[in-house]
Amino acid sequence: MLVAENLHKTYRRHAVRVPVLNGLNLEVKAGEFLSVVGASGSGKSTLLHLLGTLDAPDAGRVLLDGRRVDDLPGRERDALRNRTFGYIFQFYHLLPELNVLDNVLMPAYIGHSVVGWWKSRSRWRARALELLRKVGLTHRLAHRPRELSGGEMQRAAVARALLTNPRVLLADEPTGNLDAGTGGEIVRLLRDLNREDGVTIVMVTHNLEIVSATDRVVRMVGGVVTEDTPATPRPFPHPRLAAV
Ligand SMILES: Nc1ncnc2c1ncn2[C@@H]1O[C@H](COP(=O)(O)OP(=O)(O)O)[C@@H](O)[C@H]1O
Numbered sequence: 001m002l003v004a005e006n007l008h009k010t011y012r013r014h015a016v017r018v019p020v021l022n023g024l025n026l027e028v029k030a031g032e033f034l035s036v037v038g039a040s041g042s043g044k045s046t047l048l049h050l051l052g053t054l055d056a057p058d059a060g061r062v063l064l065d066g067r068r069v070d071d072l073p074g075r076e077r078d079a080l081r082n083r084t085f086g087y088i089f090q091f092y093h094l095l096p097e098l099n100v101l102d103n104v105l106m107p108a109y110i111g112h113s114v115v116g117w118w119k120s121r122s123r124w125r126a127r128a129l130e131l132l133r134k135v136g137l138t139h140r141l142a143h144r145p146r147e148l149s150g151g152e153m154q155r156a157a158v159a160r161a162l163l164t165n166p167r168v169l170l171a172d173e174p175t176g177n178l179d180a181g182t183g184g185e186i187v188r189l190l191r192d193l194n195r196e197d198g199v200t201i202v203m204v205t206h207n208l209e210i211v212s213a214t215d216r217v218v219r220m221v222g223g224v225v226t227e228d229t230p231a232t233p234r235p236f237p238h239p240r241l242a243a244v
């Protein structure tokens with residue numbers, strides 16, 4: 001479904017070249033929960049950015065359903081980011097001035113003109129409230145991010161990432177800032193979304209324990225994938241996917 005083909009990426013800072021990806025290949029299957037592990041600085045975030053069209057490779061291609069997406073013109077790329085991908089980060093990236101409900105609604109504000117927003121706002125609100133119920137935050141709608149625990153902030157960020165009903169969730173160390181128990185909660189939440197709703201997930205993590213909640217793990221060393229192994233045996237593809 002989502003394929004990285006021979007990806008190369010080098011950052012240039014002043015006169016220094018930092019080669020990060022050196023011909024990386026990866027195929028993400030529809031409906032799977034994939035984890036990506038590797039040492040700090042091995043290029044995991046870079047890979048996630050390229051998969052999600054947040055950045056472009058120097059060479060190689062990214063394909064979604066067989067169609068090239070790494071070189072789309074601005075408008076098409078923005079639409080793809082908004083509709084196809086949901087992003088979750090280690091530090092949540094919630095807006096401090098907005099309450100939880102408005103943070104979750106942010107992708108809808110961004111994706112609409114003022115008029116378009118007023119026409120569809122009750123539908124978006126209903127969707128946001130449903131997601132906040134799903135992540136267990138119904139009692140925190142009017143709270144600002146600073147009034148929440150780390151786990152609650154990340155749950156709000158998960159709800160925000162799901163608002164536009166993305167097919168692919170890209171999660172960059174979503175538990176990296178949480179204690180083990182809270183991190184486990186977030187990963188269970190992601191796993192439920194994957195199993196129940198068929199959302200495809202690519203999760204970067206340092207934590208080898210949470211990898212066991214995923215279907216497959218790839219390891220990055222030297223800018224390529226060096227290991228590709230099943231993580232836990234469980235029915236795949238998910239039976240519900242057949243109906244989609
Ligand atoms: N925008 C950037 N400019 C310059 N160097 C960068 C940039 N982003 C990442 N790097 C460097 O690229 C390497 C890989 O970074 P990253 O993909 O963030 O690794 P990881 O997520 O595995 O820790 C690191 O050495 C990092 O310092």
Ligand SMILES: [Mg+2]
Nearest residue numbers: 044045046172
């Ligand atoms: Mg990183």
